[in-house]
Amino acid sequence: MNDEEENDLSRHEAAEALANYFDDSITKFYETHLNSKCKELKYTSIIALEKLKDKASAKNYGLDYNRTM
Numbered sequence: 001m002n003d004e005e006e007n008d009l010s011r012h013e014a015a016e017a018l019a020n021y022f023d024d025s026i027t028k029f030y031e032t033h034l035n036s037k038c039k040e041l042k043y044t045s046i047i048a049l050e051k052l053k054d055k056a057s058a059k060n061y062g063l064d065y066n067r068t069m
Contacts (some may be wrong), residue, residue, distance in 0.1 A: 001033065001041065012040035017047035027052055 001014045013035070018026060032051075033045040 001029075004038075008038045008040050009038060012044050013024055013039055015044040020045075022052060024052065032034050 001011050001018075003011070015030070019030075027049065030045040030048050033041050034049075036042040036045070
């Protein structure tokens with residue numbers, strides 16, 4: 001995510017995946033990307049921070065996916 005030479009889509013996908021851990025220790029990491037030149041990373045960081053604030057969603061994460069299998 002920090003490597004600006006990396007493909008923007010790859011950086012966005014890494015940020016999106018990391019948000020699924022619901023770990024408060026990564027909050028500051030996302031905050032550093034709120035002003036990113038990469039708009040995909042910036043928007044993903046905004047969404048990830050909101051997701052991290054909503055701990056209730058962590059309890060339900062994956063339930064819909066498991067029901068469809």
